[in-house]
Amino acid sequence: MSHSDQLSDQRVLSLDDQDSAYEIISSDEVDRVVEVLEDLMNRVKSENIRSILDEAADEIYSLVYSEEHADADAA
Numbered sequence: 001m002s003h004s005d006q007l008s009d010q011r012v013l014s015l016d017d018q019d020s021a022y023e024i025i026s027s028d029e030v031d032r033v034v035e036v037l038e039d040l041m042n043r044v045k046s047e048n049i050r051s052i053l054d055e056a057a058d059e060i061y062s063l064v065y066s067e068e069h070a071d072a073d074a075a
Contacts, residue, residue: 025064030063034060037053037056
């Protein structure tokens with residue numbers, strides 16, 4: 001995989017701290033985390049916990065994919 005391919009699979013997000021640092025989050029990492037959360041949701045009995053896990057999965061998914069879909073829609 002070329003460096004430019006790697007960059008297209010990653011998002012750089014600003015951290016909310018004073019030194020304006022940035023974090024690179026790969027789509028692979030987001031996919032892994034969402035998959036683990038979905039597996040956990042399937043094993044949890046509590047609807048309240050499942051709802052919170054679902055919200056967390058949606059938030060994590062949007063770190064990478066919501067901007068990609070917005071960019072594609074704008075094109």
